[in-house]
Amino acid sequence: MSQPTRRYITTPIYYASGDPHIGHAYTTILADVLARFDRLTGADVLFLTGTDEHGPKIEEEASRQSLSPIELCNLMAERFQAAWKTLEISHDRFIRTTEAEHKAVVTAFLERLWERGEIYEGPYSGWYCIHEERYWTEKDLGPNHSCPDCGRPVEHLHETNYFFKMGAYQDALISHIEDNPHWIVPEIRRNEILGFLRQPLGDLSISRPKSRVSWGITLPFDEDHVAYVWVDALINYLTASGAIDPGKVTGEQGFEDVSGSWWPVDLHIMGKDILTTHAVYWPTLLMGAGLPVFGQILAHGWWVVGEAKMSKSLGNVIDPLALREEFGTDAVRWYLLREMPTGGDASYTAERFLARYDELANVLGNLGSRVISMVWKYRDGVVPEALGNGLDTEITEAIRKATEAMAHYKVHEALAASMDLARIANGYVEDRQPWSQAKDPEASGDLDQTLATLTRALIVLCALFEPVTPAKMAEMALNLGLDGIPTLEESRSLELAGRRVSRGKPLFPRIEPSWAV
Ligand code: MSP
DSSP states (O other): OOOOOEEEEEEEEEETTSOOOHHHHHHHHHHHHHHHHHHHTTOEEEEEEEEEOOSHHHHHHHHHTTOOHHHHHHHHHHHHHHHHHHTTOOOSEEEETTSHHHHHHHHHHHHHHHHTTOEEEEEEEEEEETTTTEEEOGGGOBTTTBOTTTOOBOEEEEEEEEEEOGGGGHHHHHHHHHHOTTSEESHHHHHHHHHHTTSOOOOEEOEEETTTOOSSOEETTEEEEEEOHHHHHHTHHHHHHTOOOGGGOBTTBTSSOOTTSSOSOSEEEEEGGGHHIIIIIHHHHHHHHTOOOOSOEEEEOOEEETTEEOOGGGTOOOOHHHHHHHHOHHHHHHHHHHHSOTTSOEEOOHHHHHHHHHHIIIIIIHHHHHHHHHHHHHHTTBOOOOSSOTTHHHHHHHHHHHHHHHHTTOHHHHHHHHHHHHHHHHHHHHHHOHHHHHHOGGGHHHHHHHHHHHHHHHHHHHHHHTTTSHHHHHHHHHHTTOSSOOOHHHHHHSOOTTOBOOOOSOSSOOOOOSSOO
8 A cells, every 4th residue: 555645734833922813823724724634635644833932022021911931931832722722723733942852953953054154153233123023124114213014113233143144045045946836835925035035135143142132042052142033933843843853963963864754844834924934044044954945835815804914913803712602613714714815815804704604504504404304304314225426426526626726725716616516415405306206106216316415415525624614524424424524535435325314403503693793
């Protein structure tokens, strides 16, 4: 038997300074849907997420809350994990950058760059935004010396930093992007990075003096400095891969053979706001360390409210967990993934949320309850034996469309194709009129075929919808007498005849929202 495909998929690690909101939830659910779909097709998956816990931003927030930085991080790491649990995120590993293993890998990584002559010490003078954790040049700044991204005041810094010779990898990076047209998707983001690389690429400051920032990982070659939080954070992907055993790293040893590990990452998923760090800093750092670069980056768009990006500072953040309390996790997942074309922006509106919920209830939920109640009504709850499948072509086509769309990360299209199959199955009920077939003793075989065809469609839908609505599909699988969610292949071949179905609660009940639309 051939080995299952291995897929290593990551989300960014989220700052432990604020609560999870709809933006974090979207990135994570998108990664979850892709990871679940890969598992459905039989792949062996490592799905990584976690929290980014070092740096001045965390230090400041902790002091604002009269906590120590680690107390704040412990609290927030728990909150993120609790949020991901309620949102049915199926990550295999939750990494925290304050873990001992991660600190050791960052130390080994920096040591290696140092020994390879990739790092030098130099003066830094310029502007810094703590909120975005990034430097700005004078010409980038907004009015009154504000950060052009978040509008907060920036600080002027003049200090000694260590620099990574990033500029030396500019040509190698451009060639890599040109040789691998799908390395950064969607194309608009790839072009953005190629555009950015048309300017000379500077070196990257990778340290902060402890006199200013103490909450970080000490540099192995200068104990008065800590690693820049972005460098520390990016290395999480390497830590979790198991490629580097810090106990075995000595100078050049310990980095050569990554073959037994999960490294390299197959897919890094993130929002477009943090593309440069992932598409420029990260691969050049890996090149500097002599490690293979990752397989691909998928950059998604923003959830906006009206015209504005949802952000804590604007006070317009939608809390996904509050929506979830009324409509259930799966409804939130479905809305976020079905509504936003992967890669583009989308605007949150209550009307669209309700319209998408109605679709779940009226098309998929309705199909589930009517099929199961007909199997009860006409065949005492047991799926009959039947010749042929009335929707064979439609099922093949829906699976083909969904699989192809997922392969191109067009998740919204894959979900549309799956919902279309549910619509087609509802149409099939109308065409076949099982209530008339049931009255006609001559049509008993036809009725068997109608019921078996619809049960098959439901089982396939169970698999197709599992990545986006996993909890409800687990209920539906139970109602259909299945042991669990079938893989796509199993959903087509599982024996139907004799299967006992049970009437559960409606999957997507009618809900009157507590808020006005
Ligand atoms: N800690 C860094 C990432 C380090 S990864 C090595 C960070 N964290 S974050 O807490 O700001 O979360 C970033 C993720 O949340 C990005 O994928 C970003 O796009 C996403 N979102 C934050 N607000 C968003 C929206 N309004 N809409 C969609 N996603 C956005 O950056």
